[in-house]
Amino acid sequence: MRSLLTVSAAAALLLVTGAVPASADDGDGADRSFTIEDSRITESSGLAASTIHPGIYWTHNDSEDGPYVYAVDSRTGKTVATITMKGVGEPRDVEAISIGPDGNVYVGDIGDNLDGSWDHVWIYRFPEPKRLADATVRATQFDVTYADGARNAEAMMVHPETGRVYIASKNEDGGGLYEGPEKLTAGAGNVFRRVGEVPWVTDGAFSPDGGELVLRSYFSARRYAFEDGRLGEDHAVSVPLQGQSESVTYTADGSAMMFGSEGEHSEVVRVEVEGGGSKAPSPNGGGGGTSPGDEDGGGSKTGTATGGAVAVAVVVLALIAARRRRG
Numbered sequence: 001m002r003s004l005l006t007v008s009a010a011a012a013l014l015l016v017t018g019a020v021p022a023s024a025d026d027g028d029g030a031d032r033s034f035t036i037e038d039s040r041i042t043e044s045s046g047l048a049a050s051t052i053h054p055g056i057y058w059t060h061n062d063s064e065d066g067p068y069v070y071a072v073d074s075r076t077g078k079t080v081a082t083i084t085m086k087g088v089g090e091p092r093d094v095e096a097i098s099i100g101p102d103g104n105v106y107v108g109d110i111g112d113n114l115d116g117s118w119d120h121v122w123i124y125r126f127p128e129p130k131r132l133a134d135a136t137v138r139a140t141q142f143d144v145t146y147a148d149g150a151r152n153a154e155a156m157m158v159h160p161e162t163g164r165v166y167i168a169s170k171n172e173d174g175g176g177l178y179e180g181p182e183k184l185t186a187g188a189g190n191v192f193r194r195v196g197e198v199p200w201v202t203d204g205a206f207s208p209d210g211g212e213l214v215l216r217s218y219f220s221a222r223r224y225a226f227e228d229g230r231l232g233e234d235h236a237v238s239v240p241l242q243g244q245s246e247s248v249t250y251t252a253d254g255s256a257m258m259f260g261s262e263g264e265h266s267e268v269v270r271v272e273v274e275g276g277g278s279k280a281p282s283p284n285g286g287g288g289g290t291s292p293g294d295e296d297g298g299g300s301k302t303g304t305a306t307g308g309a310v311a312v313a314v315v316v317l318a319l320i321a322a323r324r325r326r327g
Contacts, residue, residue, distance in 0.1 A: 030055035031074055031251040031258070033270045038079040041070055043262045045154070046097035046203060047249040048105065053132060054252065056080065058105060062246075062262065063093045067124075067139075069107060071132055074258075074268070081132040085139040088124050096156035096203060100163045103128055107139075108156030110167060116150040123156065123165065123184065142184045147193045151175075154246070155204035155215065164229070167192055168201040168215055175201055179229055196231040203247045207273075208254040216248045216259065240269040 036044055036059070043062035050056035055074045067085035072078065085107070093111030100106055109122040126139040144167075153175075155168035164182060169175035177196035184190050199222070204215040206226065213226045214237060221239045225232030239245070240259050247260035250273070260268040 031253075031256065031270065033268060034072075034074045034077040035265050035267050036072055036260075037077040037265065038070060038072070039264065040065075041072075041079070041266075042264050043246075044260055044266055045095050045246045045262065046108070046156075047247040047258055047260045047268065048097045048099050048205075049249050049252045049258070050128065051099050051103070051252060052128060052130065056132065057249070057258065057268065058097055058099070058128075059247070059260070060094050060097055060107065062095065063091075063111070065091070065094075067091055069097065069105065071129075081129065082134045083126070083129065084134075084136040085124055085126060086136055087138045088141040089122070091124075092118075092122075095154040098156060098158040098165075098205070099128060100158040100165075101160050102163055106156065106158050106165065108153075108167070110144070110153045110156055112150065112152040115152045115171075119150055120145050120189070121153075123190075125184070140186050142186055142190050143188070144180070144190050144192060146178060147191050148176075153178075155201045157204045157206050157213065159210050159226075160206055160208055161210040162229075165192075166204075166213075168198050168204050170201055172200050174199055177231060195229060198231075202245060205249045205257070207250050208252065214248055214250070214257060216245060218245045221248065221257075221259075238271060240267075240271065242267065242269070 041059060041061060044059045045062040046060055048058045050058065057072050057074055058069055059072060060069050067088055069083040070079050071081035073080050091109050093113065094107060094109045095111040096108035098106045104125045105128050107124040109124065112118050112121065121144045123142045123144055124139045126137045129135060151169045153167050153169045157166045165180040165184060167178045169178065175198050176194040177198050178192035179195045180192045181190055198215055200217045201215045202217055204213060206213050211226060213224045215222055216239060221237040222234045223237050224234040242259065242261035244262040245259065246262050249258050251258060254273065256270045256272050258268050258270055260266060
């Protein structure tokens with residue numbers, strides 16, 4: 001309950017201060033804000049922009065779904081390929097997805113809601129399909145442990161230059177950034193070591209050039225300079241207000257970040273990166289709620305943000321009322 005009330009309080013604070021950024025859509029229809037239309041995808045917990053299929057985003061459900069990964073077209077919100085992984089065990093709590101410079105898709109079965117009940121977690125890896133169609137692929141499974149003991153995590157990022165895998169643990173009092181070995185090894189333990197301190201994190205992603213790392217939580221996000229495997233200077237990023245904020249990735253060209261959430265027909269919202277990528281920022285940039293030093297929220301689509309704010313307000317008030325009744 002403490003965690004739930006903490007989230008509720010944060011939501012209420014955002015509503016009071018009006019810190020709700022607007023979103024922006026890319027004019028050509030690719031890599032735009034979209035709604036996931038597939039009724040099977042009810043707990044989208046990770047996002048990764050395809051490196052070979054423009055406008056395609058890979059995602060997966062949180063748990064109890066099986067060894068499935070979905071390719072969703074941002075132009076339509078429809079699933080264009082369902083990949084079934086074989087050669088791996090039964091997924092337990094899949095929380096993250098990333099694509100490495102080797103052309104492989106990495107899937108992080110790294111969640112542990114009991115904060116240390118499992119002595120190891122798993123990462124699965126398979127080549128990104130060159131053709132978008134339903135397929136069964138053989139994946140490689142890697143056992144993962146942490147040098148300082150088991151923990152819960154929801155963010156796994158593959159560096160786009162070195163191919164090294166990083167995991168950010170999740171804890172409301174602050175987590176850690178963990179660095180994997182130079183190369184993952186199948187059939188042996190892969191020990192991840194703590195190399196930095198991070199806030200409460202639900203997902204993360206490297207910029208396409210590997211020079212920055214964005215980490216998000218339920219109501220905020222930060223961009224960190226990243227060099228030689230270590231976190232550098234950081235600053236706040238404007239984020240959309242979403243019901244269950246679980247995922248983030250950069251567009252393939254680095255011009256924007258895509259923020260996703262769980263739930264049926266969940267929305268993925270594009271937020272421009274100031275000066276990022278090969279595309280110029282939206283001419284409607286500077287949208288609502290961006291505080292000094294924050295990223296340009298971009299665009300003029302305040303309807304989504306306003307609707308989300310109203311929905312969260314209702315939930316927050318209901319939670320507070322229920323808490324008082326029980327007290």
